[in-house]
Structures are given as structure tokens and as C-alpha cells.
Amino acid sequence: MFKRLIFFVALIGVWALIAERHVWDPTLFPSPWKVAETLWQNFRDGSLVHATAISLRRVLVGYSISLAIGVPLGVLLATRKWLEDTVGSLVSAFQSLPSICWLPLALLWFGMNDKAILFVVVAGSLVSITVAVQDGIKNLPPTYVRAAQTMGTPQFRIYTEVLLPASLPAILTGAKLGWAYAWRSLMSGELLFVSLGLGQMLMQGRDLADMSQVISVMIVIMSLGLLTDKVIFGSLERHVRRRWGLSIS
Amino acid sequence: MVKLSIRNVEKRFVTEDQKVHALSSISVEVQSGEFLILVGPSGCGKSTLLNIIAGLVKPDAGEVLMNGVPVTEPGPDRALVFQDGALFPWLNVRRNVEFGLRQKGVSKREASEKAMHVLDQVGLSKFSENDLHTLSGGMRQRVAIARALALEPEVLLMDEPFSALDALTREDLYVEIQELWQGRGATIVFVTHNVREAVTLGDRVLLLASDPGRLQGEFPVNILRPRHIEDVDVARTAQQISYEMKKGRIPFVGDASTPDLEPGEVV
């Protein structure tokens, strides 16, 4: 932690030094103070908060849809051979399609609105969640299900009380990956057409040739990503690993 | 009274590259309250037979009757203790033991009381709230036994439950399992490939031979309980069975030069 702090202080120091000496045009290479000032200003006038709220809402809605479809779909694909052979192959085909490739289709279907963006977010995260759940369940030792059967567990409860909890570590990995994809897809979507949100704020910075805005929005996007990754998924993972006895410490 | 009757059970496994005749017309009657041991070399079909009794595997022909009723699916009246325990790592010790009771619809409180009771019987009441990975292998296997006992099964099926444990832990468990069995009067079908273990525990030992899996011999054990694995009588009977078992093996080329097995030890 201490090492990290020193590293970032040093990094900002070097950045400030280069900016100070006007090695590059200050409009293209603003000083850290200028970026901080812009960040503060955008925060004060509410534009940053507003954009963040819009982006977060989109990613949360899209991601929830992906979870709600992806988890049951993954369970079905892992437990029904005929579904795996049919739908499963389609899913793996989609896996090789970058989510932003769905944007033209989404725009034609839904028009230039929130729905199109949501569609891209779902397209980006659904497949990775589905595949993670499917793999997680397929890799389980068969004795879990057998044990549950000998204890008289009804079929549906085998899904909810054995297969899902047993593959939770794998599902969590998939959920994390899905979140990363959802967030990236959202940003690409927002960058590509006028739509409010953080992505648009980034483009606006470009249009106004305001590099400090560009950098400050980039910092916000990065921080949000880090925050969810480390804080939310990190603590969930720690909990699961401890309970399952997977961690070394 | 006959508890289980296994009639002409036949099972073949056909995979892409091989065919295995796992069980060839096996017929066995298990008396109510009997401690029956299935012993035999690796691959002779012991687990397959146990899984058929449990209802997890369907025989190709023949049938298994319990109390005269054909077995068609797995059920809590025939609890199975797996070789590796097959415990659920996402549940703590007590919840693992409660699991089967909850499936039966037993109330939360009652299940928890029952679980605590059987955990006490296997000497683990202090560890009821532990996560599984904090337990030793022997303790985990005790949890697996407790999980099966909690269901109060009519028949307890055990598939090499102690084979992963060290000798000392195993001996403790031999004593415990005999006491539990005597206290309950349940019927036990116990699979092992260790002949001494078989003689220590069983009322009757069935010897299986492989390829095809079939009954090779039957040995009643009339030694006074509680028995210990070092008892002279146990060793003597075990030696007899080992001898039979070696006769049943197809000798390899050069088998004559391999040293004799120690009594009770099986390769």
C-alpha cells in the first residue's frame, strides 16, 4: 500500500514536471492541477454526477438483465445435452463477436435511444456470464449431485441447492468478467453516438478540444471500474474463497 | 428377515474404446441388521453394485428389492457414504448434516437438533459451526457418516469410507462404526478392498472377482465384537480370504517371483 502511494505520487510529480516545462502544448498535455480543477468544476456544476448516474444506471440495468438470463441459461446448457448442442454452439459463436458489432443492428431495431445502448451492454456481458456458469457446472464432481439424490433431493432443488452454490466460485468469476464486458460495451456505445453519460462527456471533451476534461472523465471511468472490481467483487470473492477453503491464507 | 435382495444383477459398461462386464449375474440377500462387507480387487464392480443398490445406477438386467419392493431411484432410506465424502463445501459442518433432513421437510429447529445429536455421536459437536476445510480428513469422513446417520436410513451404504485415512484414524473409526451399528440395528453394506478391515467390521464378507465382476466366495465372520484389526482371529480369517482372492487373480507373467502378500494386504 505504501509502495503504491509513493509510486502514484512520483507519477504525478513527473507529470507535473513535464507539464511545467511545456514540453508539449499545454492544451494537449494539461498539468495535473488543471485536470484536478476541471474534475472539481464538473463535479460542482453537477454535469459529472449526472453523467455518471446515467452511465451507472445503464450498466446496472443491462448487467442485471444479463445475470437474470445468463445464469439460468448457463444451468440449462450445462444440464441439457440437446440444448448444449444447439443453443450452446450459437453462444460460442457469439462469443467471438465484439459487443460493439451489435450497435448497428441495435440502432436499426431500436433507434438512437437508451434501448439500443442497453442492448449492446447485454450483448457484451450475457455470453460471458452464460459460458462461465455452464463451465462451472460442467466441471463439478458428479458426486455432489449423486449425494444430493441419495438424500432425496427433488430435481429442482438440485439446481438451486447443489449445482448453483457448488459452482458459485466459477459463477462469480463469470459475473466479474461479465461486469467488465458490460462496462466496456457501455463506454464504446456511448462514445459512438450522442447519448449523455460518461462516454459522451468524453467525446464532448474531444469536440471542445478540452484535454483536461478528457483526462478527468477517463480518470472517473477508471476509478469506477476499479471500485467495483476491487471493492464489490473483491470482497465477494474473498468471502467465497474463505468459505470454500480455496484461499491459501 | 431379508432387508435387501439382489437378484441376478447384470451390468455392462460400453464406452468408445472398451467394453467392461462390470457385474455378471450377482445375487445376494442381505438380512435386516446385518453388517455385510463387499471386498475385492480394484475394478471388480464393488462401487457399481453399491450404486445399483442406492438407485444411482440402473442394472441392465435383474433387480434389487428392498423390503420386497423394487428399487427404482435413489432415496434417503438408503443413505450412501462416498469414498471422498462428497460433502458440500459451501455449507458448514452442521448444515451439511442438516441437508438431507431439510429435504425431507423436517423443520429447521428439529433438523438442527438432530444434526447436533449425530455430530455428538461421531464426536464432532464442538466443530458444528466450522467450515469443512478447517477439518482433518478423518473429521470430514465423520461428518459424511453423520450426514448419512442423520437420515436414520434403513440401509447404510458405505463405499470405501476410510480408504483415504491413516491407520490410527481408521482404527478409531472401526470402533465407532461398530458401536453406532450395534446401537441402531441398521443394515450396513460396506465396500472395501482391505481384507482385514472387512473381517474387523463384517458379519459376513462377500469376495468379488473381476472381469467379469462376480461373486467368488462368501465368508461368515463369527468373531466376538468389539473386534480390532490386530486381533489374531481377525488376522487368521483375513488370511483365508486373501488366499482365495489370490487364487482368483489371473496370474501375470513373472507373478511367481513377486513376494507373497502380507496377510490382509491386497494389491
Ligand SMILES: Nc1ncnc2c1ncn2[C@@H]1O[C@H](COP(=O)(O)OP(=O)(O)OP(=O)(O)O)[C@@H](O)[C@H]1O
Ligand atoms: N460410468 C462408467 N463408465 C464406464 N465404465 C465404468 C463406469 N463405472 C464403472 N466402470 C467400469 O466398471 C468396472 C467396475 O468399476 P467399479 O467402480 O464398480 O469398481 P470397484 O470395484 O469399485 O473398484 P475400486 O476398488 O477401484 O473402487 C471398472 O472396470 C470400471 O472401469
Ligand SMILES: [Mg+2]
Ligand atoms: Mg469403487
